[in-house]
C-alpha cells in the first residue's frame with residue numbers, strides 16, 4: 423500500500439501527463455529575412471513567406487461577382503457536406519461570403535461562428551445578418567494567435583484564402599485543433615501554387631505539400647482528402663482523430 427502511494431506521488435512529481443492531455447508539440451521556428459517578396463511580411467514559417475493581411479478596405483473584392491466563375495463557391499459548400507445542427511466556423515471570415523452560404527445548410531439548430539481580426543469585417547457581417555434576418559451567425563473577434571472558438575465543440579472549421587495570411591500559423595492551428603470536436607474537420611481552401619495558370623500573387627498561393635508540411639506538427643490531425651476540382655483552389659481536409 424505504502425509503495426503504491428509512493429509510486430503515485432513519484433509519477434505526479436515527475437510531471438507525467440494524464441492520457442487525455444494534448445501532446446507536447448515542438449515550438450514553431452519563425453525566421454525573418456531582409457530580402458523577401460513585396461507582398462509578404464518578411465517572416466517565414468517552414469520556408470514559406472507569410473503574406474500581408476488583406477485590409478477591410480478590400481471587402482468589395484471579396485464580394486465581386488467574378489468569384490462565382492473563379493471559385494465555384496456553391497461547389498465548395500456542397501463538398502463540405504454540411505448537415506443541419508452542425509456548429510461550423512468560418513475563420514478569417516472577411517465580409518462573410520462563405521458564412522452566409524453555410525448558414526442555411528446548418529439551419530436554425532446549427533451555428534456559424536464567423537471569426538476575424540478586423541472589427542470592420544465583423545461589422546459588415548453583423549449588418550448582413552440583420553438585413554437578411556439571419557439568426558444563426560455569431561461574429562467573433564479573434565486575435566492573431568487565437569480565433570476564440572469554443573474548445574472541443576466545432577464540427578468544421580473553414581478557412582478560405584486565409585491561412586497563408588496568419589502571422590502566427592502554428593499558434594492559430596493549435597487553437598483550431600483544440601476547438602474541433604473529435605471527428606471534426608479542418609478545411610484549407612488555398613489558391614493552387616502548383617498551377618501557374620492561377621493568376622494570384624505568389625505569397626497568396628499555397629501548395630498542398632506545404633500545407634501538409636505545416637500540419638505535420640499536429641498528430642491529432644489526419645489528412646483525409648484533397649479536392650482539386652475547383653477552378654483555382656484546392657480544398658485540403660484534415661480530420662481530428664476521435665479519442666480512443
Ligand SMILES: C[S@@+](CC[C@H](N)C(=O)[O-])C[C@H]1O[C@@H](n2cnc3c(N)ncnc32)[C@H](O)[C@@H]1O
Nearest residue numbers: 476484514515516519538539540564566582587
Ligand atoms: C483574403 S481575406 C478572405 C476572407 C474570406 N475568407 C473570403 O474568402 O471571402 C482574409 C481574411 O483573413 C483575416 N485574418 C487574417 N489573419 C487572421 C487571424 N489570425 N485570425 C482571423 N482572421 C484573420 C483577415 O482579416 C481577412 O478578413
